[in-house]
Amino acid sequence: MAGMAAKMILGNKLNSVKGELGNLAGGEGEGxxxxxxxxxxxxxxxxxxxxxxxxxxxxxxxxxxxxxxxxxxxxxxxxxxxEEAGMPEPDDAGRITRKKKTPAEMQQALQQQEDEEEGFMDTVKGFVAPFAEKLGLDLFK
The missing domain is CATH 1.20.5 (Single alpha-helices involved in coiled-coils or other helix-helix interfaces)
Structure with a gap:
């Protein structure tokens, strides 16, 4: 504990002396x-x-x-x-990994995923709406 305090006190003084020597030797503008x-x-x-x-x-x-x-x-x-040349891709019969999706297929998959999420929300609303009506709450408006 005492060693740490001594390092803090002496360290600050040493840093200030080093800074002064650096300013005298090189100057700040040249650096x-x-x-x-x-x-x-x-x-x-x-x-x-x-x-x-x-x-x-x-x-x-x-x-x-x-x-x-x-x-x-x-x-x-x-x-x-x-594919840009108009030739169809070869058959993927011997392929180990799945076929890469085209941008159009990826867009279609995203749309399907969004539709499924909306369907889930409709299901939740169907279960919660009767309870909300009984309690007099407007949760889905």
Whole structure:
């Protein structure tokens, strides 16, 4: 307990002395400009690294696509076509996981869920309404 009190008293005094020495040595104005310049340099370096990474990944993907095309030609495989091209999706007979829903199917599922919730509320209102009428309460208006 006494040690903690001593640390608090001496710590505050040491921090104030350190702050005074820092102000005398460097000055506050110079530190802010240097910090801003360093932050700008760091941000520029990060952006450059991100561009290099994207270029490297684009190059690797192009190489992979060339290899995929070579394999397709070698074995006579056809490239998968997206739904946007008007081709139906292949049958999911051997698929382990469920088929992913299209945005229209997801919207329809949400609508059905909302309808079920409304049906539940109607059921609850049907049970509670007679009691509310007997008590003279207007709960559902």
């Amino acid at each position: 802010n400009d240097k910090d801003e310049e360093e932050a700008a340099l760091i941000e520029e370096a990060r952006q450059q690294q991100e561009e290099e990474r994207k270029a490297r990944h684009a190059k690797m993907e192009a190489e992979r696509e060339v290899e995929r095309q070579r394999i397709r030609e070698k074995y006579g495989l056809k490239k998968k076509v997206a």
